[in-house]
Amino acid sequence: MQTNPEIVLSLRDVAVTYGEGKNALTAVQHVNFDIHKGETFSLVGESGSGKSTIAKAVLGIHDTSSGVVNFEGAQINGKLPAKQRHALDRKIQMIFQDPAASLNERATVDYIISEGLYNYHLYDSEEDREKKVRQMMAEVGLLPEQLYRYPHEFSGGQRQRIGIARALIMQPDLVVCDEPISALDMSIRAQVLNLLKKFQEEEGLTYLFIAHDLSVVRYISDRIAVIRHGRIVEVAETEELFTHPIHPYTQALLSAVPVPDPQLAQHKQLIVYDPSMHHYETDKPSLVEILPGHFVWCNKAEEAKYRGELAGLAG
Numbered sequence: 001m002q003t004n005p006e007i008v009l010s011l012r013d014v015a016v017t018y019g020e021g022k023n024a025l026t027a028v029q030h031v032n033f034d035i036h037k038g039e040t041f042s043l044v045g046e047s048g049s050g051k052s053t054i055a056k057a058v059l060g061i062h063d064t065s066s067g068v069v070n071f072e073g074a075q076i077n078g079k080l081p082a083k084q085r086h087a088l089d090r091k092i093q094m095i096f097q098d099p100a101a102s103l104n105e106r107a108t109v110d111y112i113i114s115e116g117l118y119n120y121h122l123y124d125s126e127e128d129r130e131k132k133v134r135q136m137m138a139e140v141g142l143l144p145e146q147l148y149r150y151p152h153e154f155s156g157g158q159r160q161r162i163g164i165a166r167a168l169i170m171q172p173d174l175v176v177c178d179e180p181i182s183a184l185d186m187s188i189r190a191q192v193l194n195l196l197k198k199f200q201e202e203e204g205l206t207y208l209f210i211a212h213d214l215s216v217v218r219y220i221s222d223r224i225a226v227i228r229h230g231r232i233v234e235v236a237e238t239e240e241l242f243t244h245p246i247h248p249y250t251q252a253l254l255s256a257v258p259v260p261d262p263q264l265a266q267h268k269q270l271i272v273y274d275p276s277m278h279h280y281e282t283d284k285p286s287l288v289e290i291l292p293g294h295f296v297w298c299n300k301a302e303e304a305k306y307r308g309e310l311a312g313l314a315g
């Protein structure tokens with residue numbers, strides 16, 4: 001791992017609230033993480049845990065109620081000048097969960113993939129634009145004769161390829177992938193994941209990846225943040241998280257999927273979930289670095305317990 005990687009995105013103590021007054025719901029709070037250039041950072045958690053809310057805060061679709069979102073060194077939450085917003089909307093692209101719902105059914109593939117190029121005048125001539133679109137189509141595995149077809153003429157997997165082409169033709173610095181394969185048939189999920197991986201390797205792309213499927217997250221991610229009830233409870237590099245899940249919630253989440261990993265199975269037997277650990281009255285919990293690069297949301301007593309368990313494991 002690089003010692004001083006470039007940080008593309010950073011969130012500091014971010015909270016997002018929906019609604020107002022007595023109907024207000026704080027969907028996420030105390031969200032802290034950095035994403036480095038070229039990495040895939042994933043948010044994993046159950047439905048309703050706040051994954052998409054974090055994505056919306058990053059994309060500026062929903063305001064934050066507190067905290068700071070920094071992108072390439074500049075703060076991007078709160079009210080931004082129109083020019084800065086416009087520039088950001090090109091640099092941060094999104095790949096959606098449901099390719100059927102996210103594509104304009106009345107537009108041809110040519111138009112859908114070109115739309116960002118039109119909006120940002122990213123071509124020299126009509127010939128240049130078409131060349132860019134055809135090149136992008138080839139890269140995502142679509143055929144030249146499909147250029148003037150409409151989304152309904154494609155399968156789910158092909159539609160997601162159109163969605164990927166539409167996002168990546170903008171040469172973004174960050175791509176937010178919100179459950180990009182969960183609406184697809186099992187048989188084509190790996191193809192689409194591999195396509196995303198291929199682009200990352202070729203272009204050095206940075207991904208904020210959202211999923212609830214742990215095997216997908218394990219396959220695609222460099223680092224993972226586990227979200228529960230709107231808070232990050234654990235952050236670590238992928239294999240570290242899967243071999244040493246520390247927070248009881250992460251352990252519970254991981255034990256719900258069959259992972260053929262003896263080390264993990266052994267670890268699961270050693271740590272027993274103790275509900276008394278969730279008494280937060282004694283002192284305020286925070287995200288504590290329990291192992292290098294491995295953070296867990298805990299208070300002092302829990303921290304001591306986790307460190308004790310790890311020492312026990314090591315000894």
Ligand SMILES: Nc1ncnc2c1ncn2[C@@H]1O[C@H](COP(=O)(O)OP(=O)(O)OP(=O)(O)O)[C@@H](O)[C@H]1O
Nearest residue numbers: 018025027045046047048049050051052053054212
């Ligand atoms: N527009 C909204 N208005 C009010 N509450 C909302 C809104 N969007 C989300 N929420 C609430 O915020 C919380 C977090 O939702 P969010 O969609 O971020 O979760 P998620 O982890 O992405 O879930 P899923 O995996 O189902 O997409 C939930 O309690 C949800 O009901």
